[in-house]
Amino acid sequence: MTATTLTAPAAAAPPAERTLPLKTRLQRAERRKKLLHLALIAPLAVFLLLTFLWPIGALLKRSVDNPEVVGGLPATAAALAHWNGQGLPPASALAIFVKEMEGARGSTELASAAKRLNTEMTGYRSLIMKTARSLPLPDGSNLQEGLAAIDPRWSETRTWQVMARAGQPYTSYYLLAALDHAVDADGAIVAATEDQAIYLDVLGRTFWMSLVVTLCCLVLGFPLAYLLTSLPTRSSNLLMILVLLPFWTSILVRVASWIVLLQSGGLVNQALQALGLIDEPLQLVFNRLGVYIAMTHILLPFMILPLYSVMKGISPIYLRAAQSLGCPPFQSFWKVYFPQTLPGVFAGSLLVFILSMGYYITPALLGGPQEQMASYFIAFYTNETINWGMAAALSTVLLGATLLLYVVYSRYAGQGRNATKAR
Amino acid sequence: MAAQSGSTGQEAHVTFTRVQKTYDGETLIVRDLNLEIRRGEFLTLLGPSGSGKTTCLMMLAGFETPTSGEIRVGGTVINKVPPHRRNIGMVFQNYALFPHMTVAENLRFPLSVRKLPAADIDAKVKRALVMVRLEAFGNRYPQQLSGGQQQRIALARALVFEPELVLMDEPLGALDKQLREHMQIEIKHLHDSLGITFVFVTHDQGEALTMSDRIAVFDRGEIQQIDSAECLYEEPANAFVAGFIGESNTLQGTLLERNGDACAIRLPSGAVVQARAADVGAVGSSAVVSVRPERIVLNGASAGCENRFSAKVKELIYQGDHVRVQLDLGNQSSLMVKAPISQLSHELRPEQPIEVGIPAAHLRALAPTPSA
Ligand SMILES: Nc1ncnc2c1ncn2[C@@H]1O[C@H](COP(=O)(O)OP(=O)(O)OP(=O)(O)O)[C@@H](O)[C@H]1O
Numbered sequence: 001m002t003a004t005t006l007t008a009p010a011a012a013a014p015p016a017e018r019t020l021p022l023k024t025r026l027q028r029a030e031r032r033k034k035l036l037h038l039a040l041i042a043p044l045a046v047f048l049l050l051t052f053l054w055p056i057g058a059l060l061k062r063s064v065d066n067p068e069v070v071g072g073l074p075a076t077a078a079a080l081a082h083w084n085g086q087g088l089p090p091a092s093a094l095a096i097f098v099k100e101m102e103g104a105r106g107s108t109e110l111a112s113a114a115k116r117l118n119t120e121m122t123g124y125r126s127l128i129m130k131t132a133r134s135l136p137l138p139d140g141s142n143l144q145e146g147l148a149a150i151d152p153r154w155s156e157t158r159t160w161q162v163m164a165r166a167g168q169p170y171t172s173y174y175l176l177a178a179l180d181h182a183v184d185a186d187g188a189i190v191a192a193t194e195d196q197a198i199y200l201d202v203l204g205r206t207f208w209m210s211l212v213v214t215l216c217c218l219v220l221g222f223p224l225a226y227l228l229t230s231l232p233t234r235s236s237n238l239l240m241i242l243v244l245l246p247f248w249t250s251i252l253v254r255v256a257s258w259i260v261l262l263q264s265g266g267l268v269n270q271a272l273q274a275l276g277l278i279d280e281p282l283q284l285v286f287n288r289l290g291v292y293i294a295m296t297h298i299l300l301p302f303m304i305l306p307l308y309s310v311m312k313g314i315s316p317i318y319l320r321a322a323q324s325l326g327c328p329p330f331q332s333f334w335k336v337y338f339p340q341t342l343p344g345v346f347a348g349s350l351l352v353f354i355l356s357m358g359y360y361i362t363p364a365l366l367g368g369p370q371e372q373m374a375s376y377f378i379a380f381y382t383n384e385t386i387n388w389g390m391a392a393a394l395s396t397v398l399l400g401a402t403l404l405l406y407v408v409y410s411r412y413a414g415q416g417r418n419a420t421k422a423r
Numbered sequence: 424m425a426a427q428s429g430s431t432g433q434e435a436h437v438t439f440t441r442v443q444k445t446y447d448g449e450t451l452i453v454r455d456l457n458l459e460i461r462r463g464e465f466l467t468l469l470g471p472s473g474s475g476k477t478t479c480l481m482m483l484a485g486f487e488t489p490t491s492g493e494i495r496v497g498g499t500v501i502n503k504v505p506p507h508r509r510n511i512g513m514v515f516q517n518y519a520l521f522p523h524m525t526v527a528e529n530l531r532f533p534l535s536v537r538k539l540p541a542a543d544i545d546a547k548v549k550r551a552l553v554m555v556r557l558e559a560f561g562n563r564y565p566q567q568l569s570g571g572q573q574q575r576i577a578l579a580r581a582l583v584f585e586p587e588l589v590l591m592d593e594p595l596g597a598l599d600k601q602l603r604e605h606m607q608i609e610i611k612h613l614h615d616s617l618g619i620t621f622v623f624v625t626h627d628q629g630e631a632l633t634m635s636d637r638i639a640v641f642d643r644g645e646i647q648q649i650d651s652a653e654c655l656y657e658e659p660a661n662a663f664v665a666g667f668i669g670e671s672n673t674l675q676g677t678l679l680e681r682n683g684d685a686c687a688i689r690l691p692s693g694a695v696v697q698a699r700a701a702d703v704g705a706v707g708s709s710a711v712v713s714v715r716p717e718r719i720v721l722n723g724a725s726a727g728c729e730n731r732f733s734a735k736v737k738e739l740i741y742q743g744d745h746v747r748v749q750l751d752l753g754n755q756s757s758l759m760v761k762a763p764i765s766q767l768s769h770e771l772r773p774e775q776p777i778e779v780g781i782p783a784a785h786l787r788a789l790a791p792t793p794s795a
């Protein structure tokens with residue numbers, strides 16, 4: 001097809017056409033094909049855009065969104081944006097503030113603005129409420145003095161600086177908070193106080209637990225995947241069905257059954273006691289061990305499948321070749337077979353790791369407070385305190401960490417692929 | 424080491440004694456193998472697909488264990504020696520070059536496993552690359568080489584640790600015809616210069632005839648004949664070998680009488696032919712006579728032949744240096760003749776009657792192949 005479209009015009013076309021560079025003619029011939037391909041993927045692209053990219057983008061935007069003060073006191077926020085931050089704001093800005101406060105008195109917008117300001121500076125909420133109640137100022141009085149008379153804090157630069165900062169449409173507050181940092185009154189980034197610093201801990205725990213689960217899956221999944229490739233077709237098909245069995249049941253059912261199995265009066269403890277291996281029931285659930293057991297079980301297929309697909313492509317002849325060259329069987333496996341499975345090892349580990357990082361239900365049901373991962377806090381902020389900013393910021397940090405991991409992986413995998421090019 | 428001996432000795436290097444092999448406990452893939460491989464020779468195992476060639480080779484390499492019987496290398500029984508201790512070089516059909524290692528790393532592998540000093544390893548790897556004329560390719564990955572180049576590297580890898588015995592299982596099967604013929608010569612030259620024992624498996628008889636000192640013809644798990652190329656072609660021991668190696672015409676008949684080397688066979692048409700008795704049963708038993716197409720003479724040249732027939736030309740195929748003539752002998756039997764252009768004094772046409780002669784010396788009487 002392509003050959004004819006390429007050569008036919010060259011033979012029949014007028015000389016001008018024929019003098020076109022070959023590259024141009026190739027591009028022309030390919031253009032139609034490209035358009036067709038674009039048309040074919042367009043529905044998917046639109047679908048992804050509407051159901052995936054757009055909602056995620058919107059959520060991520062919330063992590064830097066700062067709508068409360070801008071919503072509650074829009075004119076003031078705009079006026080303060082022009083203030084240089086030295087001394088007190090100019091009288092024009094103060095006038096706008098006083099007028100807006102009078103108008104907004106008692107509105108929910110003002111309440112949420114006050115609440116937002118309070119997160120930056122303790123006591124700001126009552127200051128706003130008190131001020132709103134005390135307005136209007138007596139006619140003809142000096143604005144600056146009038147405000148100072150309501151509360152002396154209005155004559156402090158810092159009070160206005162905080163409002164100016166909180167009045168910006170975007171803020172780094174939530175993202176910094178998700179990393180246990182905050183902006184202090186002078187605008188410098190400082191570490192959060194000890195009683196507020198919990199998120200880095202949570203992130204570290206999320207990483208660590210994901211890593212342990214990934215390693216468990218790898219250690220358990222690798223031999224199983226190898227077994228799957230070396231068994232005769234019939235038995236390997238059966239085994240594959242068993243591997244995929246977990247996919248057939250709901251994750252909740254599986255978690256619940258782990259509770260039944262692992263609890264102190266559960267099957268596992270009873271069996272161990274009956275065998276005389278233990279005297280006291282082991283604490284297998286509602287702690288980290290239980291989370292590891294259940295997550296490993298649930299995520300194991302995601303490790304086995306990529307490993308299996310890579311291993312299936314590796315001919316057993318390589319092992320024979322290594323042995324014929326004088327390498328003992330185990331060493332042959334390690335030096336010749338294992339390196340060829342690395343793409344599968346990395347793909348499976350990445351998949352399991354990324355899935356673990358976002359795990360919510362299993363740690364929530366099977367773990368204690370010390371096992372809750374980042375997703376728990378995201379759910380907490382969305383469902384319970386309705387703090388979208390914090391929820392979005394934690395999601396952003398999680399997404400950022402995942403993307404970073406993926407970039408590292410694709411770097412490595414890219415290098416690996418160059419090495420074993422066109423396998 | 425054998426490397427110095429150069430020429431083919433008569434000393435046995437490998438012996439298979441009463442070796443049997445079955446995979447499923449029902450059918451014997453190798454029935455009763457008695458084979459002596461001489462030190463320094465190039466032995467080819469030739470046979471149709473499924474005849475057990477690879478199985479034999481795998482038993483020698485240690486990847487399959489004989490069900491019964493003994494395999495000795497240099498006098499010691501190796502039935503229980505694991506493959507990695509046999510020190511046998513092996514070239515696999517698809518080369519089995521390790522894809523995650525460069526060419527040089529592939530060659531280095533058997534040497535570093537043997538814990539040789541690094542300087543020795545480098546020198547040997549370099550020498551091996553020179554030997555297969557791929558000095559410049561050490562840093563490439565196997566996938567970046569052409570089929571023929573991969574083949575040569577596989578060969579170099581099997582030779583780099585200086586084994587005394589090298590096994591090759593259809594190593595040229597994946598190459599195109601021209602490259603295959605080139606590699607045949609190259610492998611042959613390597614064998615001549617190294618003087619080590621090569622065991623080569625193929626089902627391409629042209630390849631076997633080109634390369635081998637001796638050829639073992641396999642069929643259904645048994646060696647039918649083991650001999651030099653010339654003997655196999657000119658003096659096939661039985662009807663299977665006659666039919667398998669090269670082209671031959673066979674005619675059915677019964678043994679009429681036998682007088683030492685000579686015998687007389689009656690064909691179904693009633694005609695009696697004189698033949699050489701190679702592998703015939705008792706008088707009265709059925710036999711086949713076999714003759715190579717180029718040994719049949721036509722027209723005037725047939726005057727002095729012991730066996731003469733009248734036939735009709737059925738078909739002519741012009742082949743450049745010779746003409747293939749399909750002859751109808753009547754009675755539904757036919758002969759195929761390869762006649763050099765120079766021998767045909769005048770033009771032949773289909774349906775033309777013709778005189779055919781078969782010299783008794785080239786007509787071999789054999790027992791028919793037992794039907795499977
Ligand atoms: N691992 C095995 N298990 C069971 N049967 C086998 C096995 N390997 C080979 N066979 C059978 O043994 C017979 C001989 O196989 P083998 O591979 O030795 O033939 P071959 O002469 O090398 O044929 P080819 O020229 O096609 O390679 C075949 O019928 C095959 O089906």
Ligand SMILES: [Mg+2]
Binds near residue numbers: 476477478592
């Ligand atoms: Mg074979």
